[in-house]
Amino acid sequence: MSKITPKDILGLKGKRKITMLTAYDYPLASLIDKAGIDIILIGDSLANVVLGLESTKDVGMTEMIHHSKAVSRGVKNALLVGDMPFESYQINPGESVNNARRFVDESKCDAVKIEWFDRCLEVTEKIIKSGIPVMGHIGLTPQTADKLGGFKVQGKDAQAAEKLIHQAKAIEKLGCFSVVLECVPDRIAQIITEELKIPTIGIGAGLFCDGQVLVTHDMLGLFDRYKPKFVKQYVNLSESILKAIEEYKSEVINSKFPDKEHSFSISQEELDKLRASPGDRD
Numbered sequence: 278m279s280k281i282t283p284k285d286i287l288g289l290k291g292k293r294k295i296t297m298l299t300a301y302d303y304p305l306a307s308l309i310d311k312a313g314i315d316i317i318l319i320g321d322s323l324a325n326v327v328l329g330l331e332s333t334k335d336v337g338m339t340e341m342i343h344h345s346k347a348v349s350r351g352v353k354n355a356l357l358v359g360d361m362p363f364e365s366y367q368i369n370p371g372e373s374v375n376n377a378r379r380f381v382d383e384s385k386c387d388a389v390k391i392e393w394f395d396r397c398l399e400v401t402e403k404i405i406k407s408g409i410p411v412m413g414h415i416g417l418t419p420q421t422a423d424k425l426g427g428f429k430v431q432g433k434d435a436q437a438a439e440k441l442i443h444q445a446k447a448i449e450k451l452g453c454f455s456v457v458l459e460c461v462p463d464r465i466a467q468i469i470t471e472e473l474k475i476p477t478i479g480i481g482a483g484l485f486c487d488g489q490v491l492v493t494h495d496m497l498g499l500f501d502r503y504k505p506k507f508v509k510q511y512v513n514l515s516e517s518i519l520k521a522i523e524e525y526k527s528e529v530i531n532s533k534f535p536d537k538e539h540s541f542s543i544s545q546e547e548l549d550k551l552r553a554s555p556g557d558r559d
Contacts, residue, residue: 283387286476287475289315295315299319299490299491300318301348303347306348306351307351309355316357319357319384322494324340325500326494338376357388359388359390361377361380366400374403377407391414398448401451405453411452412454415431415441415444417430418459428505431460438468441469445458449473454475454476455478456469456475456477458479463483466486470485481507495508496510498513
């Protein structure tokens with residue numbers, strides 16, 4: 278299988294569903310890539326599910342680049358998308374191109390993702406013109422959730438839905454190769470999907486999108502601080518990991534680990550020599 282490109286993702290619209298998951302480290306990225314997932318997002322959800330921070334706004338370029346480098350080392354085929362953190366383009370839009378370039382040059386990402394904000398179109402246009410592919414993101418945008426009334430479904434009335442449709446079309450016109458629709462009513466996501474020529478990737482946006490994305494730690498049961506309605510937990514690894522750690526603790530306390538199988542030995546002959554000639558051990 279060859280390396281997936283933004284052009285490949287564009288070409289999947291109308292042919293088959295697109296799959297996307299998040300990754301923040303080498304081992305998980307390797308597994309996701311081996312499973313044949315199309316797109317791996319180094320998400321700013323790193324803040325919540327890995328670093329224990331309260332908001333995605335709390336993670337910066339230093340952390341994102343560090344984890345993106347680890348992810349890129351484990352990926353051979355999937356399209357790698359770096360999630361632009363809040364500080365990298367919303368606080369100082371003038372630095373957005375330089376920060377996007379860092380994802381490509383330092384982390385070997387293939388594209389970046391931009392959440393909608395007041396100057397989204399300006400920033401997106403500059404990054405695309407610099408030669409870096411961009412994935413858009415509309416609907417619930419966690420970095421600016423405080424301006425949207427909190428973590429709520431967006432586009433629930435006709436006026437709000439129309440606004441989302443206009444945002445999606447504006448993003449497409451600038452040249453984005455895809456757009457994430459987060460927490461949008463399924464029928465509104467369907468309208469957007471049908472009216473755009475670029476793929477839509479849904480997260481809490483129903484079945485009609487061209488593809489789906491989830492935070493991997495959510496779908497694997499590795500993050501339990503909160504669980505959004507749209508998350509399907511395919512396995513609860515937290516329970517298995519906790520059980521394994523408790524078993525390890527018990528075996529160490531009760532001198533059951535390490536056993537002979539997990540220890541190294543020396544021949545009795547060499548041991549006898551050592552005991553016969555203790556030497557100067559003071």
